Amino acid sequence: MNRVYVVKCGDYQETEKGIQELLAMMGGIEQFAAQGERIALKVNLLRAAKPDEAVSTHPAVTSAIARMAKACGALPVIMDSPGAGYRYNEKILDKTYRTCGMHEIAEAAGIELNRDTSHEIVSFPEGELIKRFEVITPVVNSDGVFNLCKLKTHSFMHMTGAVKNLFGVVPGLAKPGYHGKLHDTEHFANMLLDLTGFVAPRLSIMDAIVAMEGEGPGSGRPREVGLLLASRNALALDVVASHIMGLERERNPLLVAAGKRGLHPNRLEEVEIVGPEVSDLVIPNFELPATIYDGSGAGGEAWWVRLMEPLFKHALSVKPVVRKDRCIACGACRDACPMNVITLDDSSYARIDHRGCIRCYCCHEMCPENAIELRQGFLYRMANR
Secondary structure, X not given: OOEEEEEEOOOHHHHHHHHHHHHHHOOOHHHOOOOOOEEEEEEOOOOOOOHHHOOOOOHHHHHHHHHHHHHOOOEEEEEOOOOOOOOOOHHHHHHHHHHOOHHHHHHHHOOEEOOOOOEEEEEOOOOOOOOEEEEEHHHHOOOEEEEEEEEEEEOOOEEEOHHHHHHHHOOXXXXXXXXXXXXXXXXXXXXXXXXXXXXXXXXXXXXXXXXXXXXXXXXOEEEEEEEEEEEOOHHHHHHHHHHHHOOOXXXXXXXXXXXXXXXXXXXXXXXXXXXXXXXXXXXXXXXXXXXXXXXXXXXXXXXXXXXXXXXXXOOOOEEEEEOOOOOOOOOHHHHHOOOOOEEOOOOOOOEEOOOOOOOOOHHHHHOOOOOEEEEEOHHHHHHOO
């Protein structure tokens, strides 16, 4: 279960060959799907973004695994609930499917796109932190889940991969509620681990052909990585992904939380990698998000930074700031904010009340115009020179 399979794939034109190679190494698609089973293909569709922006799971990856599942007699269904701030309705889904390239590949391969926008309250007594979730109905009713994630940085959690991708099973406007209640990374990471335990994906495949670096998950820059990864264990996949990005375990809230729980693997040495040598996987100078040193992560800050943080919250952190020249007052940031501190008030641009901002960066994540930048406070810059 702690085995991660890796193949090199330098171009999306070679995706089908790469996916076939991965699945062959794992014993074939028949290990994960059977005749007549309804398989949820949980892709990452954060928002309506073109495939070359590296915001979403590339349609070539989705198409390859969907065709393989269909060939063995299963019934694959492409699905996701877009990020916080977007209503989970058919209009939003249709726009997202079309812009992200999912509509085109679904038509070409005869694959179903989920249109069911209902959700259910599910019980998960095994959860350590969260014992009840809102989950989109097609995931609840599926026979199995394939977790098709994208390798990206994340302003709040520092990395988004296999485990974080499963947050998309929570319906649209329910997501800000989790950020509001779990506004530090340790609690949020523990929620994600519980949610992963509930969803229990049979297979996780990571699109790392082109990843996102910088201020992800929606406003960073595409970065060619040239890899496809797969595992039965979503956490194991993220351990390797963190290594690829050069994100130290101590600064990955998810791996720190897993370690505290005694969940394995949470360190690279606990993972068996099948494919290229470990030393060949690290991408040099991969740009991590600025928030990695602002005190919202898993630790590692200087002692005096931790001591002064309550007194100088704004000066010692990275705060979201609206760029008036880019803002179109669409309201996506306002709807995504779990603390309701963003207003439009008949203005031509959004306004953030930083007194109530909890630094979850949902506004930055969901802005379709990249109109919210993350600005470093003066003491933050001094502390991280």
